[in-house]
Amino acid sequence: MQKNDPYAALRYPEFRLFLFVRFALVFAWSMQFVIIEWEVYRITKDPLSLGIIGLMEVIPAISLALFAGHLVDQKEKRNLLILATLAFLALSIGLFFVTDPEYANDSSTLYLIYGLVFLGGIVRTFINPTLFSLMALIVPKELYPNAASWSSSSWQMSAVLGPAVAGFTIFSLGTHTSMFLIIGFIVIAFFFLIQIKPKAILNPKIGEPVFQSLREGVKFVYQTKIILGAITLDMIAVLFGGAIALLPIFATDILGVGSEGFGILRAAPAVGSFVIMFAVAYFPINNNAGLKLLFSIFGFGICMVVFGLSTSFWLSVFALFMSGITDGVSMVIRQT
Template sequence: MDPYAALRFKEFNIFLIVRFSMVFAWSMQFIVIEWQVYSMTKDPLSLGIIGLMEVIPAVSTALFAGHIVDQKEKRNLLIKCILGFSIISFGLFALSLPSVLAEWETQQVLYGIYFLVFLGGIVRAFLGPTIFSLIALIVPKRIYPNAATWSSTTWQLAGVLGPALAGFSISWIGVHWSMCVIFGFSVFALIFLSQISRKPILNPKIGEPVFQSLREGLKFVFGTKAIFGALTLDMIAVLFGGAVALLPIYAQDILHVGAEGFGVLRAAPAVGAALMMFGSTRFPLHKNAGKKLLLAVFGFGICIIVFGLSTSFWLSVAALFLSGGVDGISMIIRQTILQLKTPDNMRGRVASVNSMFVGSSNELGAFESGVAAKLLGTVAAVVFGGTMTLLTVGITAWVSPTFRNLDLQDDVKAHEAED
């Protein structure tokens, strides 16, 4: 297959610019918030609370959001999501004003940050399903795997630059002006999104009762072994392998590398993932997808354990870099499974369940890591998470031979024939 097939569609290139801008802004914002909150509290539990404040609304509204996405026009819905993010980022910019920090009590500022993060969780519940659904309306079905790879690569590339710039910008211009940069990227995304045309609504059941719609979506996900297996495996791995949530502690108290070192550590996994994803555009992963996904998650667990035990900055960077590489493989395979196995009229609901399983497990993982670090100590918490990831892979491979032997080649050929 042409490795640049999806890039030959103008609107898909515009979509990638929008996605890059939003992921860049969101990932940079999360890092700046983590740094600010830990600097204010010096409490690892506060990092966990950040994750919890985002995951509660994201999970509780996810299914409802999926129903709305399947019922509404996708381009305009994405515009509303980005507007919501822009308002939140501007609010965080205002909270980081020197005059606010000087006049308000620390607890007041913290509660303001947590509240805005909570609102961000609601926005994210709609953002993920909308983006997932919009891709399928921009490119033809025969190149879904290629489009999924480029979309995931863009996501990871933004995840490289966002955290890296966050670390350096905190050092160079401070938290306040870093938040201004984030707001600027959200406005940039809105400008480019206006160049994508409105898309048709492919759901034949417009006006379907909410609970009936949600029931059908859950029934489809739980009844499709390939989707359910991929989501479950990734959810548990990310939940227990959330070492990145503790990076402010490693940067400040264990490795002693400051804000710039923190930026390098935070960017290392995304660098590895982005490089792996660029390579995968020439070497598709749909053959023996089940075995490759299991091996990728197993490798992720090993890397997390090495990082947890390391006291060397560059060994820690290398472990995080490799963890990103194998996680990139996992992400591409999972996104390919979702794109190939999901009918057009259910993409919003399936993507919402995906956000509940995998997307929100990042924040739950941050909370789990914060609590574990408080109870066990930082190093023990990270090693425990990596060990649980390895156990998850072993159990999945043992109890689910159908998933272990999953191969997507026939699905790819079927979509090529359909187009």
């Protein structure tokens, strides 16, 4: 194997299957979330409704994150991901029926959407750590940095295309048909996922009480300062990046660019991240990772400030694009 071979991880067939799975799931999820944001704001014209969508996702994310990590450690990753994917499929079918234009304009529809988003937040809480853990069982340890770059690139590519396609399909086909396309991508993800073989459970503490496991995990994080610092910086970046959830308001009320412009704005951060992920696959971040992480988080915050103050569409796109570049650097460093 060549030194610094940028395609090293791709030479493993199951890793290629894994990339297809991650691409399809993230594409479906990012496309779905954009459509939900647009549909809810279309019904309510109330910025608070967008905040409620975020709340419906963050409640399960915060309350179940530690438990999800414990369960992922205890269970076989591939089968757990299959169950989570089937749950995602069921919720997406529900959203497809809820967005039927015959009755998608009243408060009952809104409450159903909130409920399905909440359940989706639960499912996503389990999908994310399962994907990350499964990747670590597919490639050798020495290829983790290379695999992380390709995995992140797959994530960013799907996050680029998902919002862009969502904006286009909302404009040309409507939300109901757009939701049907999402179902197709989840089925594709399931098809590739079942071709990956089940993996051994490497956790030596099978059957350990959940609270004891969580206590040891929290203790480990607090004792490992480098992990604690990375998690803290990541949390700060997520808090700054919350402005992305308000993009329907920026697109319609501030910038006046409609659903097509909304798709471009939603895709811009992921385009920037994809560019930097592709570069990192060829030029790995091997030195001064901590300093580069600090600068990338600082740059991300500056980009969010520029975006918040901008009244120009293309300046807003540029600020979001640069935020994707800075976030992409920090993402690679955090994952490796």
